[in-house]
Every structure is written in structure tokens, then in C-alpha cells.
Amino acid sequence: MNAIAQPAALHRLADLLRLPPYQAYSYSYPHKTAYRPLQPAQSLAQLWADEPRDALFLYLHIPFCSYRCGFCNLFALARPEPAKVAAYLQQMEHQLRATAAALGEHRFVRFALGGGTPTYLDTEQLRRVFDLVERHAAIDLQAVPAGIEVSPETVDLEKLRLCRERGIDRVSMGIQSFSDAEVRTLVRPQQRAVVEQAIAAIREAGIATMNLDLIYGIAGQTRESFLASIDSALAHSPEELYLYPLYVRPLTGLGRIEAKNGARGGFALQAEPVDDRLALYEAGRERLLAAGYSQVSMRMFRAPHAPELSGPVYCCQSDGMVGIGCGARSYTSALHYSSEYGVARRSVAEILDHYLARDEASFASADYGIRLSADDRRRRHAIQSLLIRPGLDRADYRRHFSADCLDDLPQLRELFELGLAVADDNLIELTQAGLARADTIGPWLTSAQIAERMHDYRLG
Template identity: 60%
Template sequence: MSAVPTAAPSSLDALLRRGPYQAYSYSYPHKSAYRPLAAPRALADVWAGEDRSALFAYVHVPFCSMRCGFCNLFAMAQPHDDLVDRYVAAVVRQMQAVDEALGERRFVRLALGGGTPSYLSAAQLERLYGALSQRLGIDLEDTPSGIEVSPETVTTDRLAVCRTMGVDRVSMGVQSFSDAEVRALARPQQNATVIAAVEAIRRAGFPVLNLDLIYGIAGQTLASWASSLDSALALAPEEIYLYPLYVRERTGLGKLAIRRAADPVDDRPAMYALACDRLAAAGYVQVSMRMFRAPHAPADAGPAYSCQTDGMVGLGAGARSYTSRLHYSSHYAVERVATRDIVERFAEGDLAHFATVDYGFELDGEEQRRRFAIQSLLSQPGLVAADYRTRFGSDWADDLPQLSELAVRGLARDDGGLLALTAAGLARADTLGPWLVSDGVARRMDAGC
């Protein structure tokens, strides 16, 4: 399969000249850098010696009611009901294996992602949440918990289960409020469905609603983008995520050969700037290149969790797990046949299968330091020098001297204690992420898997 494109070794200035949209660095290293391990490892050994006092549990549901044309995630549309049932049962078995391997632990965050977790029936959702409580000991009432939904899958019974099980954040992909633009994304969707879904979510009493929007869609203009932003703001979501469109190989849009390169003008920078201004005027605070938080969003009252330092336990096919030294998962695919085969194998897994790890990426000291810097820098508040020193016993300026180039170019502010991206740096996050990828990880990603 094709990996997410990475930047060839080059100077920062050369990368900046390419334009701001090169690759989304939502994790490091990207899963396309994972490989079969030299030998399978026992799950208990992988977690031995790890700090398990503040873990994130992530459950991956790789099913959707439709496959969006832009999607390059590990997901499949319209699976057979039998496969969905067997998959849910396998995730519950996996929880048993994790329970036995982890020993004493504490989960402080929980999320169901996908795919579309709300594709599951209310009964299937209830089974998963019940097992998370009973098998893994997660306090559903007090643990901050989120779920991803799509408008057409929002139903009263599903929402009732999620709210009863302590879910406090619902994230919904709207992408655009223009009928023509959602058709261009190969995602048939009506505004009436979106509005009805938002109203149902509000009636159910979820404290946080996030809406995802996409800019750079074929046929989208600054005026139509502004209209979508205004439509989203009228719904007063607590969070808004803005995603620039990337057309990747082996996605629906990629197969149709719809490429940004065919358009002589890339309006995404102007659309991004317009969105930043409009959301700021509405009182939203920018957290990263993509995330904006409303002034009425509730404060996070849950236990502290840091993605840079705390572990993640992934459940389900495609879910990634993070320890300090090893990131692991099942294999990864984009195309339907390969995805289905991986999901089928997962659904057949027994306890012994789920008690071992055989695919992932082992992080040496350099990669651990690089990951910490990337994950810190690309969102607010930024890279805290004291946190880095506490974690690694050294200074980022010595370990990653190239970061000093950011302040010189006005992309970051460095006051000696905090390296934080400026507005110009946030706008270039999809350039800076690839720039910070190590040569070894870049080679793996470019080679595919």
C-alpha cells in the first residue's frame, strides 16, 4: 500500500517553498513505518516496566455506512451483519487478554473512533462499553470519553446508550454544508440530516460537540467556504476541526484521478486564513492547525493525560497502542479487500493471539525524543523545555538543534522555557511535521508496507 508522502531530506527553506500542505502529522511515527517484529512478543512483556497510571483506551470500529471519496483510513463500508457481530465479540476477547497482561493500571481517557463507531447498533455499543467497564475496570462515569459519529447514523437509541455510559464528547464529520461540495467528496449527505443529528445530540445532553469541516474541495470557493463556516458557527459547537483536503492514492478520489495538481490555483491557504479570522472573531481559541475551541466549551475536569508521555491501549483491528519504547497494531490497509481480510483475521483471534504483539515500530532514544518534540510542538502550548529535560535528561536544543531554525524564520517563539509555534508556524504545521521526520522513518514510509 502507499504510505503517506514524506519530505525528502532537504532544508527547511526548500520545504517551505513547496507549499504548506505536505502531510498531516497526527502521530509519530506514522503507521506506514510499522513492520513485522523480529519475533512475536508477549503483551505482558511489552507493558512490563511501563507507567500504567494514566492510560488512554482507544477502541477502533472500522465500519461505515459509506466510504467517503477522500478517506484513506482503515475502514470498510456496509460490512455483513455477521462480521460486525464477530468483530465486537473479538474486541471483548481482546479486552480480556489486555486485562490479564496489564495488571494494575488506571485509564484516564476513553474514545471510540473509526470508521464510524455509531455504525454499531445500540446493543453492540452497550456490549462494548459494558466490557470496557467490567474487563478493563474503566470508570465510565468519571473518565472523559468521546465517540465519532456520522450524521446518518445518529439515532436516539445509540445516543442514549452513549450518554448513559458516560460519553461526554461527540465528534461528527460534516465536511461541508454545500450539497455540491459533499457530492464532490463522494459523500451523499443532506443538510437536514446534519441539523437533525445536531439537535438529537443536544437533546441527549452531551457537553461537547465537535464538527469536522474540510477545505480545498473541488469547486469550493472562498464564499462557499465562508458559508459553511457560518453554518457551523450557527450550531455553536464546543469544538471545530478544520481539515485541508488531501487526495491520496487508493482512495475514491485518488482512483478518479482528481488531483490538486490539476488545479492551477491552490486556495487552501486563503481558506485557512479566512477560517482563522472568522473563528477568532467568534471567540474560538486555536489549539493547533486543525483544532479550535469555543469560549463556552467546558474545562477538562478529568485526570491529567499527556499524549507525549502516557501510554495508549488500542483495541480492535487497526488500533494503535503506544508504550514508551514500542508502538504496535494490527496490519494496515486502505483498499476494501485488504481491509476486510485484516478485519476477518482479527475477528477470528483467540486469547493467545491477542496476548502477543508481532507488528509495530520500536523507538530508540532518538525516536522517543523526536516524537516528544513533534507531538508537543504542533499544538498549543508548545514544547516546554523543563518537561523535555525531565523526560530525557537533556535539552531539546542539543538533541534537535534544527528546531532553532523555527524562531529564526518567524515560525516559532523561543523564550528559553517554551518553544511555541507562531500563527505562521501553525499554518505550516503540515510542512513542519514532515520536516521533523527522521531519515529512517521517512525511508520506511516511502517504501510502504
């Protein structure tokens, strides 16, 4: 069991900028380490009764992988027993059926299969997943943006053709590096030839958007080797590229290696040894901008040939999400809920066994999560808007909260003083320097209440 070190809340940003820039990835707010058992359990029908349900996101979590990468802290189990996979798919159907009944009249306008690695499933199992979605959820997969996450060794043309036939129009593949030596350093048994074959299969299947993930900050990586990976990716003209800084977190493979070597790891705003990740980020950003890609966030870059986003409107700041599967999160405006969270194999296996033992009726309620205060609802909206372009829409904020964001969160003014953001009457947008410090700005906007809960969490 490891404590999560406390991220800074209500500190001056100028002080935090003296620390290394990579402090915490604010991909969701609040972080799942702020969740706790809900007592009593909350009825889903009551939770969703007063929520808009005509523009929801449906997310299915497949927590299985061929192997566990050294940097991964996602809820995932490597090489599960086949019987457990079969039981899991059956239980997902039970959960989706119970959840859809609790939602009542609803419509999903976004869909994603994530993990883990959804393509760890074989073709027939993937078909079963699409079938259960179409049986129980109000969604037209052919008419909404729909994505799937894959890893190179699990990709084959038969699976991808099935995905395309069933409506998948975006594939995201974690490559991390085209260098065999660098992926070995990440404790990832991957060969470049397999990556190239997987990319070719994605293209042959005719899926409109291919996203490739790369990591910078790998031990032994240089500016030249990182740019070589970017150039190798660009040779395949991906519609999207994500550049991720390497984080070494507790209980991951790399975290265990660091712990054995006496290094201190954690999710924290803290000083670290000499860190070249910012220089690598800047080099990678310039290479992609020169290639015509536009920067959407610190991590995300879109190609000029990427298809225009289509389908019904969905707003991540205000529209709900329904997560199905062990490890998936669901968001209403006032309460976020999920199953428990673990990283170590034993912890993940125990949580998964608990999920498999539930009866269908139990899925009609939420028993683990967090109720958001009015302040944290405002912070969530600001963080999710600010860290992605075009930025924080002030008029949209007023519509939701009947106040100006600079009055509710006066600390935002520090961004202007430090040259990290610009503002007009309609928009607050991070500058290029601000995007580079997104992993400091996100934790800086965390409330003291959430920071305390994260600090007190014990990770298994």
C-alpha cells in the same frame, strides 16, 4: 499496491516552505506506514511491565461505516455483513480481556470510540461495547473524559442517550461541508437536513461537548462557500470546530478518480498544482477567531463556552495508549504496535478476516509495529508538543530526556530564523505563521530512518 512517496527528512525548512503548505498530517509519529512485522512477536506483559500504567488511554476501533467517503484513508469497511459485525464485537472482548490480563494492575484515564463510525452499530451493540469495557478494563467512564465519533446518518437520540448514560461527554461529527454540492464532490451521500437533525439530537441528548469537522480545498469550493459552512456551524455554537485541509491519498475514492485522470497522488513532500487551501484556511481561522474561538492547533478551535477539561491528568507525549480492535494502535514508550494497515476494500477485508480468526491467547502478544529509537522518541515528543498550543515545554523535555531540545534537535532553531516560532526559557511556541505550516513542520521533523520505512511501504 501503491508505494508511499518519501516525505522529506533532514531538509532545510526554508527550502520546504517553497512547496505548498499541505504535505502531510502528523497526527501520530511514527506513521503507521513505518510499522512492520515484529519477529519474534513481543509479549504484552513484558512490553508493559516497566511502563507506568496508572494513566492510560483506552481506544476502541469500530471499523465499519454506512459508506466510504471519497477522501477517507482510515481503516474502515463500508456495509459489512451483520454476522461479521457480531463476530467483531465478540473478538474485541477477547482482545480486551487478554490485554487487561497482560497489563496487570492498571488505570485508564481517557476513553474514546473511533472508527470507522462507532454509531454504525445499533443501540444494543453499542450497549454491548460499553458492557465489555466495564467488565474487563480498569476504568470509570463516568469520571474520565470519554468521546465517540459519529456520522450524521448514523445518529439517533436513542443511541446518544445511551452514550450519555454510559459516560460519553464528547461527540465528534464529520460534516465536512453544509453544501450538498460540495459533499457530493467528496463522494459522500449526505444531505444538510440530515446534518441538522443529527446536531439537534446531540444537543437534546445533553452531551457536554460537540465537535464538528469541516474540510477546505474541495473542488469547486470558494472562500464564500467555505465561510458559509463555518457560519452554519457557528449557528449551532459547537464547543469545538476542526478545519481540515483536503488530502487526496492513494486508493481512496478521490485518489482513484485522480489516478484515472492521470494525476499523481500520494503522501509526499512534493510540488502540486495551484493550491488555494492556505487562503481558505486563513479566511476560516479569522472567522473563528472573530467569533471568540481560540486556536489550539492548525486544525482545532475551541469555543469560549467549551467546558474546562477535567478528570485525571493524561499526557499524550509520555502516557501510554491501549488500542482494542482491528486497526487500533497501542503505544508504549519504546514500541508502538497494531494490526496491519490497508485502505482498499479488499485489503481491509483480508486484515479484518485475519483479526477475526485469531484465538484469544494470540492477543497477549504484539506481532506488528515499530520499536522507536532514542532519536525517534525525542522527535515524537517534540512533534506532539510543538504542533499544539501551548507548545514544546523545554523543562518537561529535560525531565524526560536529560537534555535541552535545542541541543538534541538543533534544526528547531530554523523555526526562529523563519519567524515560525518564538521561545523563552520555558516554552517553544509556534507563531500564527508556524501553525499555518504545521503540515510542513511535522514531516520536516521526521527522521531519515522513519522516512525510509514509509517510502518502502506498499499500501494495499
